[in-house]
């Protein structure tokens with residue numbers, strides 16, 4: 001992973017993009033006190049330790065917009081981020097990603113970006129344009145899975161949450177090795193790629209991907225696991241991104 005120039009106040013920071021405030025707060029619980037910093041357009045991020053944590057909203061469009069805003073503000077301040085992490089809860093594909101487990105994406109895939117045809121789904125790349133996958137740095141993925149006890153695998157980004165066994169099976173068949181489903185990773189990855197900044201996606205499993213069963217959700221456990229993962233993350237970062245407390 002290429003190192004970036006240090007920020008004015010030390011090593012390049014890490015931008016962490018979550019969907020909602022509860023996920024942002026779970027990340028900040030790992031690193032202690034934070035300061036609130038305003039972004040153009042009215043959003044705020046929480047600066048804590050090596051991390052700038054932004055709750056950008058649910059879904060790929062909100063995630064991309066928020067990530068791009070924070071990346072641009074940092075670049076214009078001559079303090080570009082060294083890494084962007086899409087982080088939060090997600091659905092796990094049974095049995096490989098059980099409730100409360102950590103999944104680190106080795107591929108961030110847009111699973112419903114394309115066209116429905118009489119012969120099935122065609123990704124935009126099948127149609128001759130666009131991008132549907134971003135692949136984080138393999139060495140960083142390995143270091144983060146080792147540090148967090150997570151599993152490495154594909155994380156799919158959807159705009160419509162899977163609600164049936166048939167859809168879960170179709171996704172697993174199309175994406176061998178898929179471990180988790182969420183709604184923001186590809187949007188964050190597109191913003192990171194536009195800025196030439198490496199990306200990661202870290203998910204903690206709150207529910208099983210499949211038939212809708214809100215009663216089976218374990219959001220609290222997943223948020224606690226997210227805090228644990230971000231306590232362990234700094235040790236896995238390359239030296240250029242480490243900040244001593």
Ligand SMILES: O=C(O)c1cccc(C(=O)CC[C@H]2O[C@@H](n3cnc4c(=O)[nH]cnc43)[C@H](O)[C@@H]2O)c1
Nearest residue numbers: 019058089090091161162181182183184207209212
């Ligand atoms: O109402 C439902 O049945 C339902 C089922 C799964 C997820 C939702 C959400 O509204 C989740 C939105 C939020 O949480 C992430 N997330 C968590 N689990 C999943 C999932 O199984 N598939 C996709 N996203 C999931 C997601 O990244 C969003 O930020 C509602």
